[in-house]
Amino acid sequence: METPPQQAQAGAGGGWGAFLKSIASFNGDLSSLTAPPFILSSTSLTEFSSYWCEHPSVFAAPAKEPDPAKRALLVLKWFLTTLKQQYASRSEQYGNEKKPLNPFLGELFLGKWEDGAGTTELISEQVSHHPPATAYNITNATTGVRLEGYNAQKASFSKTINVKQIGHAVLTVPSSSGEPDTYLITLPSLHIEGLVFGSPFIELDGSSYITSSTGFTAKVDYSGKGWLSGKKNSLTAVLYPTGKEKDVLFNVSGQWTKTFEIHSGPAKHNSAGNLVELWDPAQNPTSNLIVAPIDEQHPLESRRAWNKVAVAIAKGEFDVVHVEKSKIESAQREMRIKEKAEGRTWERRYFTASADSPDLVLTRLGPIVNLAEHGDADKTGGLWRFDSQKSAQAHSTPVPTGDEAAKLVKELLGQ
Numbered sequence: 001m002e003t004p005p006q007q008a009q010a011g012a013g014g015g016w017g018a019f020l021k022s023i024a025s026f027n028g029d030l031s032s033l034t035a036p037p038f039i040l041s042s043t044s045l046t047e048f049s050s051y052w053c054e055h056p057s058v059f060a061a062p063a064k065e066p067d068p069a070k071r072a073l074l075v076l077k078w079f080l081t082t083l084k085q086q087y088a089s090r091s092e093q094y095g096n097e098k099k100p101l102n103p104f105l106g107e108l109f110l111g112k113w114e115d116g117a118g119t120t121e122l123i124s125e126q127v128s129h130h131p132p133a134t135a136y137n138i139t140n141a142t143t144g145v146r147l148e149g150y151n152a153q154k155a156s157f158s159k160t161i162n163v164k165q166i167g168h169a170v171l172t173v174p175s176s177s178g179e180p181d182t183y184l185i186t187l188p189s190l191h192i193e194g195l196v197f198g199s200p201f202i203e204l205d206g207s208s209y210i211t212s213s214t215g216f217t218a219k220v221d222y223s224g225k226g227w228l229s230g231k232k233n234s235l236t237a238v239l240y241p242t243g244k245e246k247d248v249l250f251n252v253s254g255q256w257t258k259t260f261e262i263h264s265g266p267a268k269h270n271s272a273g274n275l276v277e278l279w280d281p282a283q284n285p286t287s288n289l290i291v292a293p294i295d296e297q298h299p300l301e302s303r304r305a306w307n308k309v310a311v312a313i314a315k316g317e318f319d320v321v322h323v324e325k326s327k328i329e330s331a332q333r334e335m336r337i338k339e340k341a342e343g344r345t346w347e348r349r350y351f352t353a354s355a356d357s358p359d360l361v362l363t364r365l366g367p368i369v370n371l372a373e374h375g376d377a378d379k380t381g382g383l384w385r386f387d388s389q390k391s392a393q394a395h396s397t398p399v400p401t402g403d404e405a406a407k408l409v410k411e412l413l414g415q
């Protein structure tokens with residue numbers, strides 16, 4: 001029998017057993033976990049924001065739908081299509097989930113999609129380091145559909161690693177009749193399966209919600225193997241007028257990694273006759289995110305900043321990985337000490353911790369989906385909102401080059 005490579009490596013001194021022991025007693029901060037080399041990914045968490053929009057035409061579709069209930073359904077459909085990228089793409093690509101790079105404060109991941117939906121721009125920024133939090137803004141230029149959000153993770157250990165996502169996303173859909181729609185989106189909890197076998201992968205748990213200013217709410221229920229359908233990565237969802245959970249307008253069932261079906265009405269009436277749509281990821285290839293070549297990137301852009309680490313991971317040179325990571329970490333520590341001494345804080349490039357208290361979206365829609373008015377700001381370093389003024393400024397500022405770039409790289413990345 002063939003041994004999966006990751007198991008072979010774990011056995012051959014990868015330290016998997018020691019790693020398992022260490023997680024049994026960890027403090028909930030995932031970034032503090034020291035994982036064995038073979039499980040290290042060269043992708044930083046700032047890149048994960050792109051998973052929200054790997055099908056830009058599905059993302060933008062609600063803008064063209066005049067009926068508010070169907071618009072809410074298209075938003076739910078888009079959300080469900082993102083789950084496969086968000087939670088299964090690493091395992092599908094590498095055979096198992098990996099430990100992403102822990103972003104430094106101010107780390108950026110910028111890109112765009114150019115396809116049938118026109119241009120869709122992605123901005124992702126690490127807005128907090130302690131606790132780690134990533135904020136993002138994605139705008140489709142053609143329709144004006146825009147997603148912004150921020151997230152952090154709180155982990156606990158009970159049989160395996162259990163992760164609660166803290167934060168939320170807000171989707172804005174322009175509508176022909178005045179005010180744009182606002183959709184408040186909560187994030188599912190997850191746990192890691194396959195940990196003891198050295199081949200971790202994600203299963204989603206519990207429920208998540210999308211509730212809209214137009215008066216619709218979607219509830220998504222997640223379940224794994226041995227529960228309900230007995231298939232892994234299962235989901236069911238219902239869309240109903242807010243407050244009337246029994247009044248199901250549409251229901252969805254299937255697997256977030258495979259296909260799911262949308263029917264009108266409650267699930268008990270599902271038949272070929274009321275099938276609205278079947279989503280099959282195999283029939284809907286993802287659109288490619290365009291990222292600037294590394295030497296044209298801002299020095300704080302993720303792939304440029306982590307390049308040496310990424311190259312070393314790819315070559316399996318783990319001493320170099322350690323040395324290069326430590327350079328960034330200690331330069332960052334120094335920078336924080338310096339800022340403190342000078343009484344300043346790191347200026348986020350695209351986001352601002354909202355001083356609006358209460359936050360309008362959260363006051364209006366938060367209670368429907370059990371989100372606090374303050375957006376769990378204490379656990380994410382702030383209630384982060386996209387700052388269009390800062391963004392306009394960033395867009396009109398040329399990327400630092402030459403001495404200016406070298407100074408940043410030295411000061412902030414220790415390279």
Ligand SMILES: CC(C)CCC[C@@H](C)[C@H]1CC[C@H]2[C@@H]3CC=C4C[C@@H](O)CC[C@]4(C)[C@H]3CC[C@]12C
Nearest residue numbers: 030039048086087097098099100151153163200
């Ligand atoms: C691989 C095991 C052993 C190490 C633990 C790695 C942890 C840090 C990884 C594994 C899966 C990861 C999650 C996978 C997907 C997402 C969705 C994204 O929108 C935000 C980040 C988030 C929520 C990741 C956070 C970090 C995470 C929980």
